[in-house]
Amino acid sequence: MEKVLLFICTASALCVVSSLPARQYHFVYDPKNWTEAQSYCRDMFTDLATIDNMEDVETLNNMADLDSYKYRAWIGLYNNVSSWSWSMSDSGFYKDNETQLRNWAYNQPDNFQGRECCVVMVANGEWSDVPCSLPFPSVCADVKGQEVTFTYVTEEMTFPEAQSYCRANHTDLACIRNMAENQKIHKLIPAGQSTWIGLFRDCWKWVDGSNSSFTYWNTDEPGGADQYCAAAYFAASGKWADWTCEWKRASICYSAPVLKQVVRVKLKRSSFLDLDDAAVQEDLLKQLKQKLKNQGVKTSIKLSWRTQNDGKIFHNDKEQDKF
Structure with missing residues (x-):
């Protein structure tokens, strides 16, 4: 298919829909377990609530009406207890x-x-x-192909500090492939000493994939070994607590508001393409979307053609003068 040169002008012909970064929150007072709440939020809105800052906390505090459910509502924070992985991710x-x-x-x-x-x-x-924040010695690994040697580091560091140190001075924290390597590391460690190795997991994370580092835990929270889901507790100003995921709670969903803009597109074509052809129109939308991305538009964009009053989408310049 031949390409058409595109020029974006003001007025009306193309409908542009872009998602704004701000969120709108929705309280759901019908009690559900965390998984049910997540499914409902994804069906009806965008997802369970992600909370980025104190402004979001204040918004939710002002909205909450949870007397019937002991002031608690599920949010989109959960503890990913099955995500153990090694610090060195090279599959080879x-x-x-x-x-x-x-x-x-x-x-x-x-x-x-x-x-x-x-x-x-x-x-x-x-x-x-x-806990990753405790100080321990560590074992670093130096890798050459399939060969690995281990070095015991006596300085006590947190896990992130030990990981950074090993990556800067060796290859990575020790990642153990078999019991023979486990035994080699064990022989390096002084009697009675506990030592970092390179196994870790995602701890608390947002279900929508947000990388927000904001936290607002209540005193002594999180505090339960089998409590993998988080709820906002509005008897304590919306602070968070971990709870058993199967318990029934109210929940908070969010949706992203949508901004609609209408712009006119002027087309200059180098051949007599049929602009009423659906395939041609779809190709033009793809080109336009890429142009907007190239111009720095970072939000999610949906494009569609708007039908004019006469049932057409496109008019040539002479026809347009009549409108």
Whole structure:
């Protein structure tokens, strides 16, 4: 299909719909478990609520009317307890199923108080989940092809600090593919010492994929090993608490407001394409969308043609003069 040169002018012919970054919140007072609430929000709106800042918190506090449900409502924050992965993500380093090796100590991982998202090797060579903010020595790895050597680092650091140190001075934190490597690392560690290895998981995250780092936990929250879903607690100014996901709660959904704009598009064509052909119109929309992206439009954009009063979409310049 031949391309048509496009020029965007003001007036009316093309309908442009772009999503704004702001959110509109919606309280749903019919009690649901977290999974049911998520499905309902995605069906009726955009998703369970993401909360970015104190302005959002104040908005929700002013909207809440939750006397019947003990002031609690699900939000889109959850603890991804099954997302264990290794710090070194290069798939070429691992053979089949080697990323799945686990050597947990008895009753581990237990996600104690809902805050344990990183892993140490304990005194007997087994593994335990602990809070990432605790200070421990670490074991770094130097990788050359399939060969790996391990280095014990005595300085106590948090998990993010240890990970950064190993990546700056070696290859990465130690990622263990088999029990032979586990034994090599165990021999490096002083008796009775717990030490960082490179296993960790996503802790609390937003279900819509938002990377917002804002938190507003209530005192001593999160605090439950089996409480993987978060609710806003409006008896405490909307602060968050973790709860068992199967409990029935009210919920908060959000939707993104939509801005509609109408602009006129002037086309200069190099051949006699049939502009009434649906395939030609679809190709033009693709070109226009790419032009808008190239001009720095970053929001989600939906384009559609607007039919004029005479039932047509396009008119040549001479026809247009008659309107």
